Amino acid sequence: MKGMGESLRDHHSLQISKEDKLKVAINALPPNGGNGTYSYTKNSYFQRISSKVVKSNIEEEIYKKLDVKKLASTSNTIRIVDLGCATGPNTFMTIQNLLEAMKHKYQTQCSNTPTKIPEFHVFFNDQLSNDFNTLFTTLPQDIQYFAAGVPGSFHGRLFPESSLHFAYTSYAIHFLSKSPQELEEKNSPTWNKGRVHYTSASKEVVDAYAAQFANDVRDFLDARAKELVPGGMLVMVMQGIPNGMHHSDTVNGMMYDYMGSILMEIAKEGMFDESKVDSFNLPYYGPNPEEMKKLVETNGRFSIERMELTNPAPWLKSIRQIIPEWTFHVRASMEGTFTRQFGNEVTHEMFQRLIKQLTQNIELLETKLWDMTQLFVVLKRKE
Amino acid sequence: MKGMGESLRDHHSLQISKEDKLKVAINALPPNGGNGTYSYTKNSYFQRISSKVVKSNIEEEIYKKLDVKKLASTSNTIRIVDLGCATGPNTFMTIQNLLEAMKHKYQTQCSNTPTKIPEFHVFFNDQLSNDFNTLFTTLPQDIQYFAAGVPGSFHGRLFPESSLHFAYTSYAIHFLSKSPQELEEKNSPTWNKGRVHYTSASKEVVDAYAAQFANDVRDFLDARAKELVPGGMLVMVMQGIPNGMHHSDTVNGMMYDYMGSILMEIAKEGMFDESKVDSFNLPYYGPNPEEMKKLVETNGRFSIERMELTNPAPWLKSIRQIIPEWTFHVRASMEGTFTRQFGNEVTHEMFQRLIKQLTQNIELLETKLWDMTQLFVVLKRKE
Numbered sequence: 001m002k003g004m005g006e007s008l009r010d011h012h013s014l015q016i017s018k019e020d021k022l023k024v025a026i027n028a029l030p031p032n033g034g035n036g037t038y039s040y041t042k043n044s045y046f047q048r049i050s051s052k053v054v055k056s057n058i059e060e061e062i063y064k065k066l067d068v069k070k071l072a073s074t075s076n077t078i079r080i081v082d083l084g085c086a087t088g089p090n091t092f093m094t095i096q097n098l099l100e101a102m103k104h105k106y107q108t109q110c111s112n113t114p115t116k117i118p119e120f121h122v123f124f125n126d127q128l129s130n131d132f133n134t135l136f137t138t139l140p141q142d143i144q145y146f147a148a149g150v151p152g153s154f155h156g157r158l159f160p161e162s163s164l165h166f167a168y169t170s171y172a173i174h175f176l177s178k179s180p181q182e183l184e185e186k187n188s189p190t191w192n193k194g195r196v197h198y199t200s201a202s203k204e205v206v207d208a209y210a211a212q213f214a215n216d217v218r219d220f221l222d223a224r225a226k227e228l229v230p231g232g233m234l235v236m237v238m239q240g241i242p243n244g245m246h247h248s249d250t251v252n253g254m255m256y257d258y259m260g261s262i263l264m265e266i267a268k269e270g271m272f273d274e275s276k277v278d279s280f281n282l283p284y285y286g287p288n289p290e291e292m293k294k295l296v297e298t299n300g301r302f303s304i305e306r307m308e309l310t311n312p313a314p315w316l317k318s319i320r321q322i323i324p325e326w327t328f329h330v331r332a333s334m335e336g337t338f339t340r341q342f343g344n345e346v347t348h349e350m351f352q353r354l355i356k357q358l359t360q361n362i363e364l365l366e367t368k369l370w371d372m373t374q375l376f377v378v379l380k381r382k383e
Numbered sequence: 384m385k386g387m388g389e390s391l392r393d394h395h396s397l398q399i400s401k402e403d404k405l406k407v408a409i410n411a412l413p414p415n416g417g418n419g420t421y422s423y424t425k426n427s428y429f430q431r432i433s434s435k436v437v438k439s440n441i442e443e444e445i446y447k448k449l450d451v452k453k454l455a456s457t458s459n460t461i462r463i464v465d466l467g468c469a470t471g472p473n474t475f476m477t478i479q480n481l482l483e484a485m486k487h488k489y490q491t492q493c494s495n496t497p498t499k500i501p502e503f504h505v506f507f508n509d510q511l512s513n514d515f516n517t518l519f520t521t522l523p524q525d526i527q528y529f530a531a532g533v534p535g536s537f538h539g540r541l542f543p544e545s546s547l548h549f550a551y552t553s554y555a556i557h558f559l560s561k562s563p564q565e566l567e568e569k570n571s572p573t574w575n576k577g578r579v580h581y582t583s584a585s586k587e588v589v590d591a592y593a594a595q596f597a598n599d600v601r602d603f604l605d606a607r608a609k610e611l612v613p614g615g616m617l618v619m620v621m622q623g624i625p626n627g628m629h630h631s632d633t634v635n636g637m638m639y640d641y642m643g644s645i646l647m648e649i650a651k652e653g654m655f656d657e658s659k660v661d662s663f664n665l666p667y668y669g670p671n672p673e674e675m676k677k678l679v680e681t682n683g684r685f686s687i688e689r690m691e692l693t694n695p696a697p698w699l700k701s702i703r704q705i706i707p708e709w710t711f712h713v714r715a716s717m718e719g720t721f722t723r724q725f726g727n728e729v730t731h732e733m734f735q736r737l738i739k740q741l742t743q744n745i746e747l748l749e750t751k752l753w754d755m756t757q758l759f760v761v762l763k764r765k766e
Binding site for chain 2: 128129132136152163
């Protein structure tokens with residue numbers, strides 16, 4: 001049931017290319033801000049539960065592999081970033097967990113010498129159009145670290161060279177910096193007619209998406225390789241897919257297919273022209289471990305400490321129990337992307353019909369409940 | 384004419400005590416956010432011009448006193464903060480100037496050795512209720528530094544120990560963390576009846592304000608002493624007053640007196656109860672150099688490199704030419720403070736009458752045009 005984790009945090013639908021900074025500042029589509037019914041703040045508890053699934057894995061890696069004592073040796077400050085943090089509260093819980101694990105490791109490492117625990121400087125990063133005001137005003141009151149917000153695309157540099165010790169990113173890097181341009185080229189084999197995603201599309205369409213993802217991850221890893229100190233750790237949690245599995249066999253893939261067909265249905269009813277669906281392509285891509293491994297090796301500056309597919313929601317007994325909440329979550333994350341293309345009315349109608357469609361297909365969805373569609377990756381910056 | 388610089392950036396009217404964080408998150412009164420008619424972004428060019436007045440002084444101090452090469456020697460990163468940055472664009476210009484001066488100094492210092500220019504990490508700090516969203520989305524596109532926003536009161540710690548190299552604060556630290564409580568105590572000599580400020584008030588009232596300022600500056604300097612590296616620089620520009628000069632003789636003091644008497648006038652007309660004026664005290668204090676010197680010496684961890692009173696607007700030939708713009712600026716900064724106490728209608732009426740009042744007293748105001756009511760202080764963290 002990766003669907004929940006993934007689609008519910010679809011707030012990176014527009015990453016910023018340098019040339020496009022101003023345009024994006026105006027048009028970018030972060031998750032819904034504020035505190036309202038459809039806000040990300042109020043509709044992100046599925047992600048919170050999902051992140052708990054990887055919590056113990058991360059702690060394990062910190063204990064086993066992170067030399068906190070050495071990292072703190074030069075400045076007595078440990079710098080951590082959550083890349084693609086959205087508006088909270090999930091990011092605050094994650095950071096709290098990371099801090100506790102690192103403190104514990106430090107105390108273990110320094111048990112024989114009376115040492116001062118390092119201070120932590122925590123950076124919350126997201127698109128510059130993210131609602132940082134809400135992020136800041138909801139910061140917990142009892143934080144044991146110094147907090148800062150970092151606006152900007154994580155596909156580029158965000159920090160000075162060798163200044164970071166730990167970078168974390170959850171349900172963020174499967175968001176492409178943009179939908180591949182060639183998907184909109186009529187008469188091309190990459191034209192993605194009548195669909196909003198590569199699910200159930202031709203090989204050419206899937207390849208175009210994969211190429212964009214490879215570009216984005218290359219930029220992401222290049223930037224982090226410069227920013228992290230040697231020995232620094234990079235933890236990534238994202239949408240993923242087992243080698244060889246079909247995208248249309250995942251819960252998310254099914255949902256994207258439903259979205260596309262519902263929109264085509266509404267278009268045929270005359271509410272808008274169906275060419276709007278043809279030219280709309282959700283910028284999400286879930287890689288398989290093999291792909292991801294190759295990208296890390298191509299970069300060459302990280303060792304792979306751990307890479308595995310997990311079930312993002314092992315706690316879930318049935319999809320049935322969460323259909324309405326799930327669509328609320330999806331809506332909190334993706335609404336902006338849809339309304340810009342289709343307007344409020346169509347978007348609202350689409351989400352209404354999506355609930356019905358998901359409910360009607362509940363038996364099929366249930367069979368996919370135990371798929372391993374969350375990719376967990378731990379890298380370490382080579383010395 | 385310090386008035387412009389000072390009152391126009393009155394966005395620190397509520398600094399955050401730790402206990403009060405949540406309350407302040409809801410009630411805090413930063414300058415008007417966004418981009419509208421009365422926004423700080425659109426109404427802060429007087430501050431911009433004022434800051435130019437000290438620009439060359441700061442450059443001079445950087446060239447003479449700041450060992451940039453040494454500062455960059457450990458990490459090759461120079462960290463700079465603007466404490467109380469508001470929403471821009473002034474803060475971006477200031478940072479740009481600081482960076483250029485530091486780069487120039489570095490090149491001068493390293494002219495014989497081929498060295499890499501350090502990278503700059505710039506932190507923009509203000510209250511957590513500041514409009515960081517506007518700050519971030521208006522960041523210039525061509526910045527040569529890594530940017531981060533730091534929410535929180537500068538009366539407390541904001542950064543890890545010995546992590547900052549240069550701290551700058553302009554028209555911010557004369558804002559008190561709170562109005563002294565005792566000003567609201569009826570039957571006490573510190574009861575500030577019928578006034579909104581200490582201007583023209585009893586010695587007891589002035590003393591209560593001075594004591595609050597001393598407390599706040601003590602906290603401010605304690606925090607900065609920990610955060611700055613030895614040799615790091617702290618530049619402060621603020622409202623000030625020559626030793627022995629009466630507050631009611633300054634342009635700002637006159638304006639506060641007008642505000643008080645206008646509000647009393649409106650109260651007497653029956654729009655609200657005048658006790659609301661008695662319990663309202665603007666949290667601004669402009670120290671004289673002697674006071675400031677003592678506070679720095681009490682802290683003991685900084686050397687005073689420069690301290691001088693300047694005219695904040697030597698470029699201004701007549702106040703007459705700027706009365707309406709001036710009140711727009713005052714309004715952009717102070718509106719929130721007044722509306723919380725008096726509501727929108729009274730506040731609007733007060734500002735309308737203030738324009739008239741200032742215009743009627745233009746001759747008197749003109750005589751104060753050349754007062755030295757801007758305090759410029761350069762400190763260096765002792766080794």
